[in-house]
Amino acid sequence: MKVQAVVEGTIVTISSYLDKIFSELEQLDRVDTVTGAIYRQQAQEILADPSIALKVKVAIADLLSQANRQLAIASAGNNEESY
Numbered sequence: 001m002k003v004q005a006v007v008e009g010t011i012v013t014i015s016s017y018l019d020k021i022f023s024e025l026e027q028l029d030r031v032d033t034v035t036g037a038i039y040r041q042q043a044q045e046i047l048a049d050p051s052i053a054l055k056v057k058v059a060i061a062d063l064l065s066q067a068n069r070q071l072a073i074a075s076a077g078n079n080e081e082s083y
Helices: 014-026 033-048 054-078
Strands: 004-007 010-013
Touching: 014 033, 014 054, 033 054
Parallel strands: none
Antiparallel strands: 004 010
């Protein structure tokens, strides 16, 4: 049995949607700011969804945390006003 959900008006299987989220989070350092914000928002929605398993949420939270650290390091490195 496949579990399905409606995402942006399209019916998708939960596993394929989660695979997409994982893939997008792994690419955060290679996309533009707007796309990265969209990817982060989608990840936050997964984290807030009570029907998603804790193990999946932890994995997504870890990827999101890593991406946020990389962004902070890159931003500090490019900012002349940084301490």
